[in-house]
Amino acid sequence: MVVSIMGTRVLRKEDPKLLTVGGTYTADLRDARLEGAAHVCYARASALGAVSGVDVSGALATPGVLGVVTNSDLADFPLQPPQMDLFPEEMLRRSWLVDDAALFVGEPVAAVVAESVVAAVDGAEAVEVIYGGGEPATVIDLEDADGDAEVIFGEVGTNLALNLETVDMSTGFSDGDFFEDCEVVIHQRVENHKVAAVPLEGRSVACCWENGSLTVWMSTQAPHLVQGVFRNVYDLSRKDCRIIAPDVGGGFGQKVNHSQEEMLLPELARRFGRPMRWTETRTENLIGFGHGRAQVQRVTLGGDADGKVRRYRLEVICDSGAYPGVGAFLPYFTHLMASGTYDIAEIETRCRSVVTSTAPTQAYRGAGRPEATAAIERAVDIFAARCGRDPVEVRAQNLIAPERFPVTTAVGTEYDSGEYARALEKALEASGYEDLRREQARRRAEGDPRLLGIGVSCYVEITAGPAPGGKEYAKVEITPEGGARVLSGAFSHGQGHLTTFAMLASDSLGIPIEQVEVIQGDTAQIDKGVGTFGSRSLQLGGSAVCDASNQVIDLARETAADILEAASADVVFDAEKGFHVSGAPAVAVSWADLAERAEAPLSADSNFFAAASYPFGAHVAVVEVDRETGEVTLERMITCDDSGPLLNPMVAEGQRHGGIAQGAAQALIEEMRYDPWGNPVTSTFADYGIISAAELPSFELVVMETPSPHNPLGFKGIGESGTIGSTPAVQSAVVDALAHLGVTHVDIPCTPERVWRALS
Amino acid sequence: MIPAAFDYIRATSADEAIAALAEHGDDAKLLAGGHSLLPLMRFRLARPAVVVDIGRLNDLKYIRDEGDHVAIGALTRHRDVETSEVVAAKVGLLGEVTSHVGDPQVRHRGTIGGAVAHGDPASDIPSALIALGAVLVAAGPSGSREISVDDFFAGFLETALSPEEVLTEVRIPATDGAWGFEKFNRRAQDWAIVGCSAAVRADAGVGVALVNMHPTPIRAGATEAALAGGAGAAQAAEVAAEGCDPTEDLNASVEYRQHLARVLTRRALEAAGL
Amino acid sequence: MHWRMKAVERVSVTINGAEYSHEVEPRTLLVNYIREQAGLTGTNIGCDTSSCGACTVHLNGESVKSCTLLAVQADGEDILTIEGLADGERLHPMQESFRECHALQCGYCTPGMVMAAVSLLKENPSPSEREVRLGLEGNLCRCTGYHNIVKAVLHCAAGASATNGGAQ
Structure with a gap:
């Protein structure tokens, strides 16, 4: 019996070269x-x-x-x-x-x-x-741009680049009192500041x-x-x-x-x-080259005094920078994911993008979805505090129940599958939540100057979206030696496709992974393709590899039947033996035999389409806050990130780690800043605080695998989950550390001075 | 980024370096480890016409136990100071402070003389030298002179060195007294937002100095006076920011810097057993 | 604005055991010399401020940032880059550890990170996790969140790297 390599920690084929002579990046080309x-x-x-x-x-x-x-x-x-x-x-x-x-x-x-x-x-x-x-028209602040600031494009007469309502990308606000029937209504202005993607290679x-x-x-x-x-x-x-x-050398959307x-x-x-x-x-x-996020949000959340959430209003103003492009459109994703993981009966969104005198806004890891999670998670925290309830209990009370999937939220987004409460339970259990709360209470009672904060976030995001879904291309060829060549339209730049896509072809075709070569990144060799972003590649590009591999098997069956002198309907394929007549595995035809016999190379391609999938999870952050200086130390990050079945858990963990670090960095350190005259003042790595190993703990990952019904192997994207869950969890932890002092909100990044001011 | 073009002179002795400086005056810059100068040159914020490389003056690389003081050659690297037993035993504060400079790669190249001669108020090392009461030795065309650390830092990135002088040695009075160092920054590799060095000196006085609280490295004179007058750590630290003129930047407002100076000074004093 | 065309300086260095000698402008950074004159492009450039450590190489056995050295400062010295770390086909234990622990993704920071990590263990053969994190403060990575890099360095320090990794 051949043991499948699916779901195993196969070491990367990319690494020997990267570790010995380094990659061949564009500037290295000779x-x-x-x-x-x-x-x-x-x-x-x-x-x-x-x-x-x-x-x-x-x-x-x-x-x-x-x-x-x-x-x-x-x-x-x-x-x-x-x-x-x-x-x-x-x-x-x-x-x-x-x-x-x-x-x-x-x-x-x-x-x-x-x-x-x-x-x-x-x-x-x-x-x-x-x-x-x-x-010059100098408009740095996006709320000024949205208000009565001077107009940058005089002919247009306004700084408004896009009102997403007019293109049905947000709902708009109704007249009258939307929150009339709510016992508790909270309101908060939330900043989701500008950050830089900073791939190490520019x-x-x-x-x-x-x-x-x-x-x-x-x-x-x-x-x-x-x-x-x-x-x-x-x-x-x-x-x-x-x-x-x-x-x-990295992209992160940029x-x-x-x-x-x-x-x-x-x-x-x-x-x-x-x-x-x-x-x-x-x-x-x-x-x-543009920055990511760059939103100011106004959240209003209403519900019952016992913690049941009923109505939510999200207003987004997005800074598109000087020339509107993809960044100005990203609030659409914020709108799509407005409901988060919660069962909310009525939601209204109002999103608009404005031009400012700054570099154009781009996609950055998560691209519109982290902003949605950050908004609803802040709102739920504040709502829970107002109800006098534990934020975890209020979350659990409002999470969408597993039996309701597929479920359409109040903004019309159809989530494919999920077990949100279980993800939260698993993360909490791994964190030792009750013990953490006891420790926090002890420190507060004893007046410990090291305040403990525990933050929780639940998230769901959309990958390979928006609706109706996405496509990616792959072609699979059998080489004359009986190996396989995969030509992929996705483009790995750190995600490890040379390994993981080879695993998929190897598993389908029964060809050892060493004999599977994955080729990418050349439009002359690969007929079609889209590329790698938005956590799309495994579910689309990987599914295309499986689809093409299965087509190759079907094509080969005919030739195998000829060799075996049998009807093709009687020929079966198994990954261990090859093609043989059903019930007679002793005489089998290998890929090498077939390659020798085939008149044309055996190959098939697939431009695989799938509807968007919705990865989800829960993060718990534990921070210590120095009561005197406001300094925040991230002590622990416990995350449960469910992206469906894991093809290579090692690679998936790597994606989570990187995302968690970036998200935590946005919550604590990183911020792209301009002075009032439009000069970027965080223009080097000495000023822009890209986070280092010394500011982070090791991460505690919890496994959960809920398949998506939208592709045969049930994959969802994992590239952005870490980033989406961690920012609000860390922010929530900082606020939680100060909660007993009456603090309900601190904007990100939670710099020492900001926290100190909240404390004083 | 790449520096603007310059002429390169590799000095083989301190005298040669002094002669080169005398010839080229303000057009010339000394290059020791290069970890202060080269970043400025890469952004063309510094564009000397002549660079005089003193990095190979091996006779200025030493750490000597001179009984009542420790003598450190100006070209001694941070790494050598950080790991020196003599430094640990007799001027322990300096070893600790040096271990917080930059990152390991920077400490493999950066020198004590370079860090001091650059005169950067955000540099950690001057605070240790002020707290410990160091004396700096400079060589020029007319011979050597000693400069008290209190007279050395003249302004933002300015020192008492004349354009033709080379810093050759740092002399630090030995002490077996306790000490404390506090550095507050955003990321481990960053410059201090504020820092504080405190040391109990052999004469039983307490030296206290601050990082990044003034256009120059600065002695926390009011705190020292309060301690001399019998104040405890908490009380003395309350006046730490007096006489300082800090600036606002990306990481801190003036008010927050002053607050940090008080907190970090108290902690450094407490660590020094006060 | 005037441009001074300067006399070139001869730089002779040993890189990975081989001798190199070239005439370069004095302003040539060591990293550019390694990449362009010596043709060894494994060492990368990630910033302008000595912050990221992508350019880390060993100079006389110690980690340095080759973007913050002039090539003339390295004249006569011994340099080791990522290309010289493995012993023929046999990976250095740190390279092996990075592979086994999935301590790299896009690979851009990797050569500098590995060289920094080797230097770190030379100076502190049995570091704690905290010491590893502080020891790598001068090397930035955007992909891994450092989790697996720290794990790899500890793995290497424990002598746990093997050559039998692969599918389980």
């Missing part, structure tokens, strides 16, 4: 096609405001500089199509480089092309942006033209999506536009979409007649 490449450095706006000219003479005089391109040089180069067309037209008409105004600090003004990176940097430093021609692109064909190497999460954009901008056929994603700096590179290559390379610095990544 490809012959990039011989003689020139290097680009973008000169950037150092202040907001109207720009009357750009003096490039100093740059042109810099040794090694080949030329400088400003926006006026690009008059005949068509504008790139917008990411989304939901917004006022004037906001979508973004020039390639700063034209007559810099709308955010860090916006690229000129491309300096040089023989070396050093010369390009020297040249960019010598570019002088001439400001003048009017006072943006990096290289490109070359050969006889009218373009090849682009790019650090991206979605090579096929990016191909579509390059094709559109450069008017190229699929065959003439090849995108290769080499090893990619690298799903493309940027001006990346898209312009082939035009520079064309003008200078050379292959072209650009790799950004950390500061460019922090100030130029």
Whole structure:
């Protein structure tokens, strides 16, 4: 009997290379096609405001500089199509480089092309942006932008980029008193501040033209999506536009979409007649490529005095940054997940996105769903406190019961499967919740200066969404040696698909995992694809691998029947023996036999579609707060994250760990900040507090596996769960530590000074 | 980011370094471990025309027990100070403070002389030197001179060193008295938001100094005076922020810094057995 | 603005046991020398402020951030990068431990993290979990939440790494 490798901790095939010579990231490429490449450095706006000219003479005089391109040089180069067309037209008409105004600090003004990176940097430093021609509209705060602040796009007449109600992406608020029948109503303004995705590798692109064909190497999460954009901008056929994603050093949502700096590179290559390379610095990544979250919410929750929640109103204002794009649309996901894990009879949402004088908002791990969880969890905590009840009891009282699935929430989102109460129980049990409460009571009674806080969050999120669902492509081929090759349209950049997708094919085909090769990240080799984001890849891309593998088995059955001189209906396949006549396993046909006999290579593909799935779980955070200084120490994180059956528990745990750390970091440290003049002040890793090992504990993970009915193996996404559950749990723990002093809310990040002020 | 271009001079002796500084004046910068200077140069916030590399002056790398004091060569690395038995036995506060500088990689390269000569108020090491009453030795064209640590820090990133002087040695009076160090920061690798060094000195006086509470590293004079006048730790710490002119930044307002100074000073004093 | 074209300086170093000698501008950072002149791209650049540690290599046996050294400062010295850590096909125990504990995802911080971890155990062969966390304070990772990195370093310190990992 062959023991399936499904559900086992297979070590990663990716690792030996990454551990010995390192990955081959875009800046590492030493490809012959990039011989003689020139290097680009973008000169950037150092202040907001109207720009009357750009003096490039100093740059042109810099040794090694080949030329400088400003926006006026690009008059005949068509504008790139917008990411989304939901917004006022004037906001979508973004020039390639700063034209007559810099709308955010860090916006690229000129491309300096040089023989070396050093010369390009020297040249960019010598570019002088001439400001003048009017006072800049400077709107940093999103509530100001939503209020009576000056208007950034004068022609539009408002800073409102998108009212999601008008496109049925939020419900709007009814007239009259929505909360009339509620005994207890709480209201809170909740900040979900701007954070940076900060993949350790920033943006990096290289490109070359050969006889009218373009090849682009790019650090991206979605090579096929990016191909579509390059094709559109450069008017190229699929065959003439090849995108290769080499090893990619993290993305976290930031690298799903493309940027001006990346898209312009082939035009520079064309003008200078050379292959072209650009790799950004950390500061460019922090100030130029957009941030995540960036919402202010107003939550109102009403219900019975005994803790039963009845009605919820969520108002979201989202900061889309200077140019609205995907970030301005993400409140839709906040709306979709507004109900969280709770059975709430009536929900109203009102979401809108406004432009500000900051870098455009992007997707960041969770992308709209963490904001939904943060809002409802804060509201439930405050509601429980107002009812004088334990926040855990109030949660348990209101969770959607397992027998109700599939269930449609008051905002119309249909959750597939879940056992929310069990996830909460498991996390609480692992945390020793009762003991923690006793310890907290002891410390309070004894006046211990180390306050203990226990925070709980329940979450449900949407992966491979929104409705109706998503697609991903895979092709499976049998090699002449009897191994398998998987060509995947998903794109792993740390998620381990080379291992996990190989496990799927190996299990279906009975071919040892060592003989299964997974190929990704090259549009010339892989016909179709979407990419890896939104925790979609296993349920869609993995299901496509299974589907294609099963098709290959069906195709091979015919050939096997010929060899076995049997009717194909009598031929069975088992992973251990191969193809044989039913009941006669002694004579079997192997994949190698079949590959030898087949006239064409045995292969099949699948563009697998599935409806969205809804992973869920519960997190418990334990913090200590120094009563004198306000310093918060995260002592424990206990999480139960249910993403359906686990293909490789080791890899899934890794996804959870990373997510938990990022979510905790948002709750405690990380914040992208601008000064009142629009200067980003957290523009380096010395200022932007990306969390380190020293600020975190080891995490305590609890297993739970509830399948989704939406794909054959029941998978749900696990990439973002950790991030979604942990931020509100940690925030709740900080508030809980101070609760006996009358504190009901502290905004994130819960910095020492903020906590100290709440204490004093 | 890459520094702007510069001329490079590798000094093979302190005299050579002094001669190079004398020749190039303000255009020149000394490079020791480089962990203060190079980050500034990478952002082109510093762009010296000439860099004089003193990193190979091996005769300035030593830790000597001189009986009543410990002499540390200016080019001694943080790692060597942190792990020195002489430092641990005779100026223990300095060893502890040094172990909190930057991260291990920084401590493998950064030097005590570099940290002091940079004059950064957010640096931890000056607070230990002030608390312990150190003397700094500088060599210049006309020979060597000793500078009391109290006269050394002249302004934000400014010291009493003249443009042609090289810091050569740090002399710290030995003490077997207790000490305490408190560093408050956001992340382990970060600069202190506020820090406090306190040490009971051989003369039985107590030295107290603060990190990041003033444009320069600063002695908590009011606290020292209160202690000398018989105040206890809690009472003396109440006046820790007096005479300090802290700034507001990303991590703390002035008011919060002053509060932290009081709390951390009390804790450092308590750790020093006061 | 004026640009000073400077005389180049000769830099000769040993990297992973091999001799390299090149003329470079004095402003060349060691990390750029390793990546461009020596062609060893395993060492990565993740920031501009000596914060992230992706560029960590060993200089004379100790971890340093190669983005905060000029190549000329390393002239004549001995450098070890990730490419020189394994003994032929045989992974260094720290590499093996990282693999067995799933201490890497995208791999970008990994070379620097492994080099920092090796240096850490050299100085403190039996660290506590807290000491490992503090010892890696200068290396940032965005993927793993550090959980498995800390586990791998403790695993390596305990001599628990083996070469028989794989499917159970």
